[in-house]
Amino acid sequence: MPIGTIKDLGAEGKTVLLRLDLNSPIDPTSNLILDDKRFREHLPTIRALESSRVVIITHQSRPGKKDFTTLEAHAEKLEQLLGKPVTYVDSIFGRHARETVNAMKIGEVVMLENVRFNAEENLTLKPEEAKKIHLIRKLSSMGDVFVNDAFGTAHRSQPTVVGLPLAMRSAGGLLMEKEVSTLSKVFSGAPRPVCMVLGGTKVDDSIDVARHVLDNGIADQVIVIGVVANVFLIAAGYNIGKPSAQLIAHLKYQPEIEKAKEILSRHRDRVVMPESVAVRQDNRRVEYAVGKIPEDAPVLDLGMDALASMVQDLKKAGTVVFNGPAGVFEDADFATGTFELLRAAAKVEFSVVGGGHTAAVIEKLGIENEFTHISTGGGACIEFLTGKKLPAVDALEQSKKIFG
Template sequence: MAIGTVKELGCAGKTVLLRLDLNSPIDPSSHLILDDKRFREHIPTIRALSDAKTVIITHQSRPGKKDFTSLQAHAEKLEQLLGTPVTYVDGIFSKHAREVVATAKTGDVVMLENVRFNAEENMTLKPEDAKKTHIVKKLAAMADLFVNDAFGTAHRSQPTVVGLPLVLKSAAGLLMEKEVTQLSRVFSGAPRPVRVVLGGTKVDDSIDVAAHMLANGIADQIIVIGVVANVFLLADGFDIGQPSKALITQLKYEPEIVKAKEILAKYRDRVIMPAWVAVRENGKRAEYPVQKIPADAPVLDLGMDAIAAISEEIRSAGTIVFNGPAGVFEEPDFATGTYELIRAASKTEFSVVGGGHTAVVIEKLGLASEFTHISTGGGACIEFLTGKKLPAVDALEQSKKLFW
């Protein structure tokens, strides 16, 4: 690999700064952590560093948000899941924080305060500038090595993500390594045909993925569902009804209709769109072909004929990349499309899921073990699939050239 791994790093007896992404849903009133999935994903890396002194740096939310909190509850949650003590320090590089790290012993785990409490960590900087920040200099002075396991923030060019690898010998944690390896496989050596399912409401990201994967022959077909499908249907001249058009306007996605037209002009035979949709009519689910969508009814799911046809396309693929739901899956009447397409995807030889809402549904259906890889980073995963080099991965590659 172009990036170093924990196995190769030689951490025994060293002080290791470990960047995690423990940013989790929190109840604003009780400060209780509502979902510990991200904690569980990082446990193998923390255990792999058991012969080192591990100093965790992580964040929760960002300034101005209600869930922008200290990490005391995070340290307690991690201790509970890890089964060994985790010492929480209410500072990042304060005198007290430096003393706790200095007196810790091999095998100890220390968690520093929310790094985004420091103003510099909220800046977007080039690696060369990031390495000159106070936060990077002070943190680096406390450790021998750096391990980045925070794939969820790999698309952010922030000091602890891109600055630390330029001043310390660095490697990817086990989760970061797994994410990069599995997602890279989509680009080369994935079983054919490769079909990419793009849904949900993040239309701009999805269209970037579609354009990159079609232009470079990475995907054989693109399957569009959810609001992404509505944009493609509009681009193809269909009237999707006033409520669905209003949502696209509200989300400021009108420019994406032009991009969808361009994709259809070049790759029409490789774009699979639904032929039937489900709308809410008189408070109930009703189904229509795309040529006859009512003017006043919102499109909220795929129609049953489209579910059957698209499920077959998914089942016959060698590789499925699945990102985003088919409709308003939170409502039982409009969850069928999302649920059935996910069930079909679970049967393919190589299956990658882009995190977010899709991952939540998969866990709810108890199908997580049926998928090859469920990404932990929604935004980072999408950016990776558009062919962009992630800042965190680039920094780790630079670190390998500098220090190995």
């Protein structure tokens, strides 16, 4: 069942509680926001609600982290990008917050304090439980309807994300809608062949995605790069050298090797592993075939042979879903694999990128406009691709059933 949309909501003249994900990299000393990408992604939704009173609920970081801070800088940044005042309130649902919201006029925007300052928001709860807690009862009494545009937080079962939709009439914002419809297209209706490129260090998630898309015929081919590739190479019987094997142990990903073996036993012909790699030796880039990786050198990128062959695979694809880099792209000597695969992926008919580090690299390369879709939520995007229902999306679907 689809989620409700802003068009269905009839929010004109109403007070809208709007959940955003403005969690951004921050300089802890100056409190300056270093990257405003998430702010820019939410602007269309805020503008679509200009005939309502908009009360923004959002968060920055989480308890115990250095960048867990107030949202004063976020309100200023949003005001600058939106081109109209955004009133920051240093309270979530206290008297000051309630009085400010009650005094709002149509078209005004208020940002409440970091919702994770309230301990209840950091709980993982089922929607029915979340609906009953103090935080949700207080917040839902401050607005008429709820709009969730926080796709980056959609994989978390946190109260504002799953509780508010059960407490009031709700819809997904424009970004949420775009993310869900584009990522759903990967499962049905994407131009074939569908090729998934899975890399980076989140091995467990990537293996879940690989298994789901191969077992269900969603992907025609899975290309593995980065640490994900190293796990598959071990599973295929290769020695990848001590440093890379130790990294897998350090990240506690040894159990994933068995899962990779299982995937290879069923889909060996559809999993593409690197046939050559680049390592650091004597402080420079040296390349080896995968059967000849030195015992003491860390694998830091794809070798040129492997890269050339993978680029050819991407050229034949109709759809590419790209998640995670091919190596230590921060080091210019080992960035080639990541950069060139992304340039090739950008040229296919339907190209989707799963947020996080990969999105940052694309911006650095200046090719963000060449991709069909760059997801704003790394974790949420990956979880969606494993075929699991995201808690936030599920809650919005339930809300549509309850409130119509």
